[in-house]
Amino acid sequence: NAGVTQTPKFRVLKTGQSMTLLCAQDMNHEYMYWYRQDPGMGLRLIHYSVGEGTTAKGEVPDGYNVSRLKKQNFLLGLESAAPSQTSVYFCASSFGGTGIMGYTFGSGTRLTVV
Amino acid sequence: GIQVEQSPPDLILQEGANSTLRCNFSDSVNNLQWFHQNPWGQLINLFYIPSGTKQNGRLSATTVATERYSLLYISSSQTTDSGVYFCAVSTGTASKLTFGTGTRLQVTL
Numbered sequence: 001n002a003g004v005t006q007t008p009k010f011r012v013l014k015t016g017q018s019m020t021l022l023c024a025q026d027m028n029h030e031y032m033y034w035y036r037q038d039p040g041m042g043l044r045l046i047h048y049s050v051g052e053g054t055t056a057k058g059e060v061p062d063g064y065n066v067s068r069l070k071k072q073n074f075l076l077g078l079e080s081a082a083p084s085q086t087s088v089y090f091c092a093s094s095f096g097g098t099g100i101m102g103y104t105f106g107s108g109t110r111l112t113v114v
Numbered sequence: 115g116i117q118v119e120q121s122p123p124d125l126i127l128q129e130g131a132n133s134t135l136r137c138n139f140s141d142s143v144n145n146l147q148w149f150h151q152n153p154w155g156q157l158i159n160l161f162y163i164p165s166g167t168k169q170n171g172r173l174s175a176t177t178v179a180t181e182r183y184s185l186l187y188i189s190s191s192q193t194t195d196s197g198v199y200f201c202a203v204s205t206g207t208a209s210k211l212t213f214g215t216g217t218r219l220q221v222t223l
Binding site: 033040044045059105 | 115118147149155156157158159161162200202207208209210211212213214215216
């Protein structure tokens with residue numbers, strides 16, 4: 001039982017390059033989230049999904065896109081990376097509706113944009 | 115949006131000591147969680163506690179929703195308790211969490 005798996009774990013991009021971060025969960029959770037964590041700060045919500053085929057914007061969505069074509073996967077895309085997107089990215093999942101419980105987080109992706 | 119304040123920002127303890135971490139929030143919440151981020155960056159869910167009291171081993175948490183605060187108690191601290199403790203809350207649907215800036219705990223021998 002892997003929980004929430006993020007790939008890759010580390011990546012260095014040049015300004016203007018694109019990439020996709022993959023999040024996969026095997027707990028049959030309805031809700032999935034992408035957060036970013038910057039030094040000395042808490043986590044901030046980028047985008048989220050409440051079910052297969054749905055996505056919505058969070059607090060800091062600019063410069064990112066997401067897709068949830070399958071219930072177990074949530075993809076985060078950077079179309080044209082900028083140095084301001086250097087951060088650690090965390091994916092999380094949880095049950096939804098009346099089954100709301102705690103989050104399970106992935107181990108994070110450390111992204112550096114140069 | 116909702117504001118989440120955690121105190122103290124930093125805490126240094128000797129092994130075996132007890133501590134209390136506080137989380138204040140500015141609006142009614144339907145979801146409150148405590149997380150521990152270990153020195154390797156992994157985030158572990160400690161408690162889902164929108165109200166009431168829960169205990170798990172040496173850790174316990176209490177949320178007084180009517181007064182808009184939550185407390186995390188760590189007893190008999192160990193070096194493995196070091197890291198950053200985050201409180202996070204949600205006010206609406208989809209359990210979208212707003213995080214505090216955390217309490218950094220260092221437990222020394």
